[in-house]
Amino acid sequence: MIPLNWYLWLSAVVFIVGVAGFLTRRNIIIMFMSIELMLNAVNISLVSFSSFLNDMRGEVLVFFVIAVAASEAAIGLGIIIALFRNRATARVDEVNEMRG
Amino acid sequence: MDSYLLIPFLPLAAFLINILFGRKLIRDNAHWVSILAVLGSWVVSVITVEGVLHGNTVNRDLYAWISSGGFKVSVGFLIDPLTAVMLVVVTTCSSLIHIYSAGYMHGDKGYYRFFSYLSLFTFSMLMLVMANNFLQLYFGWEAVGLCSYFLIGFWYEKKSASDAGKKAFIVNRFGDFGFGIGVIMIFLTLGTLHYDAVFASVKNLIGQTVTIHLLGVQIDLITFIALLLFCGAVGKSAQLPLHVWLPDAMEGPTPVSALIHAATMVTAGVFMVARCNPIFSLSPVAMNVVAVVGAVTALFAGTIALVQNDIKRIIAYSTVSQLGYMFLACGVGAYTAGVFHLYTHAFFKALLFLCAGSVMHAMAGELDLQKMGGLKKHMPVTYWTMLIASLSIAGVPGFAGFFSKDEILWLAYSGPSPVGKFVWAIGTFVAFLTAFYSFRLIFRVFHGKFRGSHEQEHHLHESPKVMTVPLMLLCVGAVASGWVGVPQLLGGGAHFTEFLKPVLGHLEGEGTRSEEWMVMAISIIAGLSGIGLAAFVYLREGDLAAKIAQNFSFVHRVLWNKYYVDELYDAVIVKPTIWTAKNVIVGVTDGKIIEGVVNGVPRLIGRFSSRLRNIQTGMVQQYAAVMAIGAFFVIAAVLLWQ
Numbered sequence: 001m002i003p004l005n006w007y008l009w010l011s012a013v014v015f016i017v018g019v020a021g022f023l024t025r026r027n028i029i030i031m032f033m034s035i036e037l038m039l040n041a042v043n044i045s046l047v048s049f050s051s052f053l054n055d056m057r058g059e060v061l062v063f064f065v066i067a068v069a070a071s072e073a074a075i076g077l078g079i080i081i082a083l084f085r086n087r088a089t090a091r092v093d094e095v096n097e098m099r100g
Numbered sequence: 101m102d103s104y105l106l107i108p109f110l111p112l113a114a115f116l117i118n119i120l121f122g123r124k125l126i127r128d129n130a131h132w133v134s135i136l137a138v139l140g141s142w143v144v145s146v147i148t149v150e151g152v153l154h155g156n157t158v159n160r161d162l163y164a165w166i167s168s169g170g171f172k173v174s175v176g177f178l179i180d181p182l183t184a185v186m187l188v189v190v191t192t193c194s195s196l197i198h199i200y201s202a203g204y205m206h207g208d209k210g211y212y213r214f215f216s217y218l219s220l221f222t223f224s225m226l227m228l229v230m231a232n233n234f235l236q237l238y239f240g241w242e243a244v245g246l247c248s249y250f251l252i253g254f255w256y257e258k259k260s261a262s263d264a265g266k267k268a269f270i271v272n273r274f275g276d277f278g279f280g281i282g283v284i285m286i287f288l289t290l291g292t293l294h295y296d297a298v299f300a301s302v303k304n305l306i307g308q309t310v311t312i313h314l315l316g317v318q319i320d321l322i323t324f325i326a327l328l329l330f331c332g333a334v335g336k337s338a339q340l341p342l343h344v345w346l347p348d349a350m351e352g353p354t355p356v357s358a359l360i361h362a363a364t365m366v367t368a369g370v371f372m373v374a375r376c377n378p379i380f381s382l383s384p385v386a387m388n389v390v391a392v393v394g395a396v397t398a399l400f401a402g403t404i405a406l407v408q409n410d411i412k413r414i415i416a417y418s419t420v421s422q423l424g425y426m427f428l429a430c431g432v433g434a435y436t437a438g439v440f441h442l443y444t445h446a447f448f449k450a451l452l453f454l455c456a457g458s459v460m461h462a463m464a465g466e467l468d469l470q471k472m473g474g475l476k477k478h479m480p481v482t483y484w485t486m487l488i489a490s491l492s493i494a495g496v497p498g499f500a501g502f503f504s505k506d507e508i509l510w511l512a513y514s515g516p517s518p519v520g521k522f523v524w525a526i527g528t529f530v531a532f533l534t535a536f537y538s539f540r541l542i543f544r545v546f547h548g549k550f551r552g553s554h555e556q557e558h559h560l561h562e563s564p565k566v567m568t569v570p571l572m573l574l575c576v577g578a579v580a581s582g583w584v585g586v587p588q589l590l591g592g593g594a595h596f597t598e599f600l601k602p603v604l605g606h607l608e609g610e611g612t613r614s615e616e617w618m619v620m621a622i623s624i625i626a627g628l629s630g631i632g633l634a635a636f637v638y639l640r641e642g643d644l645a646a647k648i649a650q651n652f653s654f655v656h657r658v659l660w661n662k663y664y665v666d667e668l669y670d671a672v673i674v675k676p677t678i679w680t681a682k683n684v685i686v687g688v689t690d691g692k693i694i695e696g697v698v699n700g701v702p703r704l705i706g707r708f709s710s711r712l713r714n715i716q717t718g719m720v721q722q723y724a725a726v727m728a729i730g731a732f733f734v735i736a737a738v739l740l741w742q
Contacts, residue, residue, distance in 0.1 A: 096718030
């Protein structure tokens, strides 16, 4: 049986990739995908713990996360399209109206 | 109800009606309200004075005005012979000048305003003379000052008029400050402000002294109080060194000059000194100060009047000079003579001013002597009335001014005052000056050839009846008002002196009959020679006056510039004050301290927040990075904690 640590390492690596992607890429769609990566990294650790501890609550939580991620993707893509229609760009550094 | 209350309150009612309803409803009928009110108070005054003649004096507290611990003041009225004289003067002059104003101010856009102020002034002046305590006197004192300010600056669009109003008010403040302290000193030392109580107990203060720590000098208490009170009189009655406001006050409409700045308000100082005679009489030092200030002012203003060309200013300086005469009289102890001169002066001086107003009316506002001349045939009524007023002021026997002036000079000469002879000499010389400049005015305005423009000459006309009738009525006063005080020397009964004796006491001159004749003869000669000299200089063809001015150019220049007093005040007081205001008050206090705090606090907050807002870049990723770093530290801390 694969030890729990491996799963957790995988989860951590995926999460770091997500964070790095989110912070470094300027394209909003890529940033969005990075968020999905982070959510899924969390999902990986949740199911790992669930299986390891024989507790179904982890998997239930994962379904919630997936559901939330799905709706978030829907809303997020809507925002992106609205943004693109207004500004003809998908780069966040060109959208800094809130600059103080 | 006591009918005498109507005397001040009728004009007050007229003021309220005019000021509230004048603009929209009454407008050009405003004079009816004011004139009827002042005539009403004149009638009541005459009835009241009739009562006083039969010994019915009034001294009644109406109601408690202020009651705070030991400080009790009531609104009360005192009508004794002195008040009676003032009532006659104030209501008579006021009535005639109100009527004259209806003609003079006709068509002015501030018509209702003019009459409401005039009524307010009459009310204030009556409150001043009818008061029975010092605080009410002070109330009237300040209220007449306020009305004077309103009326000098009546044509407020004119810069010079509004400046003159301010000047009058500010200069008066210097005097009133002293007067206010004097009233406070009276309360502090005697515990009351009621005339009766003060005058009865002021004797107890003899010998007490007061130390002024600021100057480190010790001064007799009564002298101190008397001099403080006199301070107020100096301001209000335009004596040296606070005389500068009165000539400028001529910027106001001429009826105002006649009523306020000649006949009534400016004599309030003399009235006050006479009213406080029990205080002044106890202080020889204060008396001498009063006499000398009066005499010097009389001379000072008299000499200035010799060379001025503005007819109203000449009469204004003549007023200052005559007020000096009244103080001179009070200062030598001849209060009755001072009040007698106040009373006669009110009539002939009001008349002089109203005549000047009539001349201005004909000349379309022109005031310069050099552009007049030969007006006699165009305006006979004005000429004759003004001539009579001038004869009266010059002290020609038979006219009112002669009797009062002669009494002052005789009592100065023969009285016990140590400065008596000195002020008598000045007074006699001033009588000469007075006659000279009064007749210079007459000859330059009414005789000779007209020196103005053609257009003006064409316009010349006698004033309407509403103006000339008051002139004629005042003329009667200018001649006959002195007849109540014909001295015993001339076979009269000196009724005026007898009438005032209970209030003001009576000064007996010590001298033989021949001395008395001599003093009278000298004053008559002084007056007549003044007239004669004026005739010699101004009635002949040629420019003798100009030659004299050229030969004495230094003297002429000093007199023309009024001894440079205005310039002196400008340099010593006005300029430094403005400099301080600009540089210290505006520059440091306001600019640095107040604005420093007010602007400094927001500037500090602004600077801080402009640093802070750099954080808000609008870059999503920076926020996320900060969040990530934050989360990292939080987690690290939690882990390390365990």
